[in-house]
Amino acid sequence: MGKLTGMIAAVTGGASGIGEATVRRFVAEGADVAFADRDAERGQRVAAEITAAGGKVLFVEADVGKEAACLGFIKQADARFGRLDILVNNAGIRMYQTVVDASAESWDDILAVNLKSYAYCAKGAIPLMRRSGGGAIVNVASVRSVIVGGNSIQYDTAKHAVAGLTRGLAMDHGPEGIRVNAVCPGSIFTPFHARRLQAAGKTVAEYNADAASRTMLKRPGTAEEIAACILFLASKDASYVTGTLLFVDGGMTSM
Template sequence: MGKLDKLGAVVTGAGEGIGEAIAKEIASNGAKVACIDFNEESGNSTAKSINESGGEAVFIKTDISDPNQVKSMISDSLGFLGSIDILVNNAAKFIFGAVEDVSQDQWEDILKVNVIGYSTCVKEALPHLKKSGKSAVVNLASVSSIIAGPKFVPYNTSKGAVLMLTRSLAVDLAEFGIRVNAVCPGSIHTSATFKHIEHMGTDVEKTLKEFQESSLLRRQGKPEEIAKAVLFLASHEDSSFITGENIIVDGGLTYN
C-alpha cells in the first residue's frame, strides 16, 4: 500500500529535473498523476516512464501563464484522475539580472508563471480539492524566497511571493480542510544549474565546486531529495496537521 493510494495528483513542470522526480515519487506511492509541462517531449517522457514502471500517468501540455489553458488542463486532469486531491505547483521561469537589466515584459513573464500561474492552478483545482478530504497543495518556492542572490532580482522576488501566497492560501483554505505548504530547495543539480552558470559566464567546473561548497554538506542536492519532501507534505498520513509551512531542503546553505 502506498501513502497516496487512490488519490489523484496534478504536478506542473513535470518534464524534467525536480518536477520529474516529484511526479515519479508521487506515482510510486500509489497516486495517479497528471504530468503538466509546456514541453511536449519531456512531459511525455515523464508520463511514459511512470506508466512503464507500473504507475498511472498522463501528459497534458499546458502553459500555466495562460488562464484558459489552465482551466482546460484541470478539466482534462480530472477526466483522467477521477479526483484531484493533490496539486504540486512546480513549473518555474528563470529570468536573471539586476533591476536595471530587466524589462517590463520580463517582469510580467516571470510573475505570470511563478506567482499568478500558481494561483490560477489553485483557483481552477479548488472545487475538486474541496471534495477530497485529503487534499494538499505543495508550492515549490526556493532558498531565493529567503536569501537574495546577486543579479537574480526577478526570480528572488517571484519566489518570495510564492511563500506569502502559500501562507495566504493556507489561511483561506483551512476551513475546507485543504493544507497548503511550500518546499524551498537549495542548490539542486539539474539542467537549471547549467543555465545559471551560462548566465554567470563563469567556468563550469569551478562554479559547480562553489555550489557544492555553499552547503554545510558540501554537495548539491538531488531532485529526488526534493521529491521526498514534497511527498511528505502531500501525504495526509504523514503531515495532516501541517499547513502554512515551508520546508527548507538545502543541505544547510542558508546557515552557511
C-alpha cells in the same frame, strides 16, 4: 502500500528536474498523476516511460503562464481521474538582470509562470479538493523566498511572493481541510543547471565546489531529495502541517 495509494495528483513543470522526480516518486507511492509542461517532447517521453512501467499518468502540454491553460490542465486531470487530492505547483523560469535592465515583458513572464500559475492552478484545484473533503497543495518556492542574490531580483521577488501566497492560501482554505505548504530548495542540480553551466562554459566540478562553499552538507542536493520532501508535505504524514516553508537546502539559509 505506498504513501499515496488511491490518491490523484497534479504537478506543473513535470517534464524535467524537480517536477519530473516528483511525478516519478508520486507514482512509485501509488498515486495517479497528471502533469503539465510546455516541453511536449520531454513530457511525452516521461509519460511513456512511466506508463511502460505500469504507472498511471496523464501528460498535458500547456504553457501555465496563462490562466486558461492552468484551469484547463486541472479540468483535464479531473476528467481523466475523477478527483484531485494533491496539487504541486513547480513550474519555474529564471532571469538574470537588475531592475534597470528588466523589460516590462520580462516581469510579466516571470510573474506569470513563477507566481500567477501557482494561484491559477490552486483556483482550479480548490473546488475539486472541497468536493472530496480536503487536499494538499505544495508550492515549490526557494531559498530565494527569504534571501536574495545572484543577480536575479525578478526570480527572488516572485519566490518571496510564493511564500506569501502559500501562507495566504493556507489561511483561507485551512477550514476546508486543505493544507498548503512550500518546499524551499537550495542548490539542486537539475537540467536547468546543466544548460546554464554549458552556456557559461563552466564544469559540474565548479558547480559542486560553489554548492559546497554555501552549504553545511558541502554538496548540492538532488531532485529526488526535493521530491521526498514534497511527498512528505503532500501525504497524510503531514496532516497537521500547513502554512509552512520547509527548507531543503543542505543548511544554506542557516549559515
